[in-house]
Amino acid sequence: MIVYITARADWPAAEIEPDPAVGFVHCSDPGSVLVPARRLFAGRDDLLLLEIDPALIGAPVRWEVGSPPEPGGPWFPHVYGPIPASAVVGVHEFPPGPDGEFELPASLAHR
Incomplete structure (x- = not known):
């Protein structure tokens, strides 16, 4: 699974x-979603995490360095085409914790 x-x-x-x-x-x-969450979405409390099945996308998924690249950082799935709503197999609330930091939702952490 990948997430958005x-x-x-x-x-x-x-x-x-x-x-x-x-x-x-x-x-x-x-495993890598907290990197962009913390870097790009700090302070936001209106977020969802969409769980996507890559087999249902119908467009190329390439694992590449982050954008912008981070030395020694994780690789990320980049989807080269639209992702249809039918490829979304789960929707998870994604609020920051009381300290403002994001954590992986428990509904995804146990998969």
């Missing part, structure tokens, strides 16, 4: 479109 961070107001949607600046959808896996 989105605002609650942006879901549901027919599909998730690639970022036009780079040509892909920035995704993560459960």
Whole structure:
């Protein structure tokens, strides 16, 4: 499974479109999702974590260094095409904790 961070107001949607600046959808896996969450979404309390089955996407998924690259950092799944809503197999609340830090939702941590 791969995951995608989105605002609650942006879901549901027919599909998730690639970022036009780079040509892909920035995704993560459960083990790396805290890197972009903490870097790009600090202070946000309106987030969901979409659980996506790569076999249902219908577009290439490439594991690549982060954007921007971080020396020794994790690789991330980048989806080179739209992700249809039908590929989303789970929707998880993704609020920061009382200290403002994100943690992997328990519903994903035990898979």
